[in-house]
Amino acid sequence: MHAGKKFGAIEFIVWTRRSIYCLATLSAIPTLLYFLGWKFLSFPWQPIAIMGTAVAFIVGFKNNASYSRLWEARQIYGSIINDSRSFGYVLRDSLSERNPKKVKEMFLRHYAWLTALRFQLREPRAWENMNTAQFKEYAEKYDISEKLLNLDDELRNYLSDHELQYILSKKNRATQLMASQSKELSEAYRNGEINDFQWTQINQQLIKFTDYQGRAERIKNFPYPRNFSSITTYLLLLFIVFVPFGLLKEFDKLGEGTVIEGLTLWFNIPFSLLVTWCFHTLDSVGESSVNPFEGSANDVPITQISRTIEIDMRDMLDEDNLPPPITAKNNIVL
Numbered sequence: 001m002h003a004g005k006k007f008g009a010i011e012f013i014v015w016t017r018r019s020i021y022c023l024a025t026l027s028a029i030p031t032l033l034y035f036l037g038w039k040f041l042s043f044p045w046q047p048i049a050i051m052g053t054a055v056a057f058i059v060g061f062k063n064n065a066s067y068s069r070l071w072e073a074r075q076i077y078g079s080i081i082n083d084s085r086s087f088g089y090v091l092r093d094s095l096s097e098r099n100p101k102k103v104k105e106m107f108l109r110h111y112a113w114l115t116a117l118r119f120q121l122r123e124p125r126a127w128e129n130m131n132t133a134q135f136k137e138y139a140e141k142y143d144i145s146e147k148l149l150n151l152d153d154e155l156r157n158y159l160s161d162h163e164l165q166y167i168l169s170k171k172n173r174a175t176q177l178m179a180s181q182s183k184e185l186s187e188a189y190r191n192g193e194i195n196d197f198q199w200t201q202i203n204q205q206l207i208k209f210t211d212y213q214g215r216a217e218r219i220k221n222f223p224y225p226r227n228f229s230s231i232t233t234y235l236l237l238l239f240i241v242f243v244p245f246g247l248l249k250e251f252d253k254l255g256e257g258t259v260i261e262g263l264t265l266w267f268n269i270p271f272s273l274l275v276t277w278c279f280h281t282l283d284s285v286g287e288s289s290v291n292p293f294e295g296s297a298n299d300v301p302i303t304q305i306s307r308t309i310e311i312d313m314r315d316m317l318d319e320d321n322l323p324p325p326i327t328a329k330n331n332i333v334l
Contacts, residue, residue, distance in 0.1 A: 001301040004331035012281075015138055019280050020273070027244045027272035034248045035265060041245055048239070048246035055239045055279060058232050062224070063286040069219055073292035073300045076215050079208070081309055084110065087205040088313040094198040095188060102188060107313055109181055112158040114306040115151070116173040117213055120220075121293035121302060122146035127223040128294040129287050135296055142332035144295040145303045174213055182206055216293070224290045236283055244272040297332045304333050 013020070030041050088107065096103045122144065129135045151173075155164055163180070170176040185206070189199040223229075247268050254264040289298045304326040311322050326333060 001299060001304075001333055002297055002331055003328040003333050015134065016277070016281050016284065018134060019284070020277060023240065023273050023276045023280065024269065026241060027269045027276070030244045030248060031265060031268045031272075034252070042249040042252075043242065043245040045246035045250060048242045051235070051239050051242065052275075052279075055232075055235050058228075058235060059279060059283050059286065062228065062232050062290075063282065065224060065228075066286040066290040069224070070289045070292045070298070070300065073216065073219050076212050076219075077300055077302055077305050080114075080212050081305060083205055083208050083212075084114075084309045085312055087202070087209075088316045090198075090201055090205065092316055094194050094202065098193045099188065102184060102193075104317070106181060106184055107317065108158040109177055109184075110313065111306075111310045112155050112167070113174055113177040113181070113209070114309060115154050115158070116167070116177055117216070118302045118306055119146050119151045119154070120172070120174055121216060122295055124294070125220070125223070125291070127226070128291045130294050130296060134284070135288070138297055139295065141330040142297065142334065143329055144334055145326075147295065175210075178206060178210055178213070220291075220293050232283065236279060240276045240280060243276050244268060247272055295334065299334060301326070301333045 007015075034041050087110065091106060092103055124130065130139065152164070152168060155167065155173075159167065167173050167176055167180075182203070185194075185199065185202055188194050194202070248265070251268040251271070252265045254267065288296050292298075292300045293302065307323060307326045311325065314322050
């Protein structure tokens, strides 16, 4: 997540410079050939304008869908924050007098669940963008904790050696941690440490956490539909290629009867570049948000949120030496 006021203009240009080089080349080639006498390369601009309208609609649709996926992901983690706090004080007030050790263990297991979940959500998928040069280069400006740290070492801070080995042997570690929470809760209920109402209250919180995990996994494991993504790419590419051809004659006529006659043709390069850059960059912005857990600069800051929850819950138990909050690096926080 970008934690500053805005992305700088120069930052945007550097981020898109590869596309600028390609778009400038695509604009320069037909302009040069037209100047050398290949007048037949000039296409009517009207059908290209109609194509541009279609591209604008489909790119806008994609960006709207990308924002919806991003915002839903943020809502899921917002709910995890609220219900983690509720889970913490309900568990503490229900069980701490009879079994404070179990309360501590269940708090630690919840931190482990948050950790396992964020590591799972950061795992790469074939359709994600972080391996492309544009996104990989920008990722050097900030830290992705899940790429730098080891899950085993992180979970060791919260789990006993026996439970750690058990959890690491499972495929979906986050799910098994929540199952362990349910098992501990049932044991406390059988031992008479909590009553029916308290068991129901706490169990409902665990069910909510499972639901939030499933919703996050749905966004992670189901990409923006490939048919929509593909047609957007193809139409955008056609539009970018044809724009310089459609503006050749218009810019060539621009200087007729003036001292710059014959020179205005070269305006085709910067203006075609500007138009195509706008469309291509809008598509790139959508791509940067369509997978909100992959580790891009516009992702939901699940590492920061998980640390905030841990700090709040440890504070409920009046612990000293709380872990430090996650801070932004170059205005990016994950």
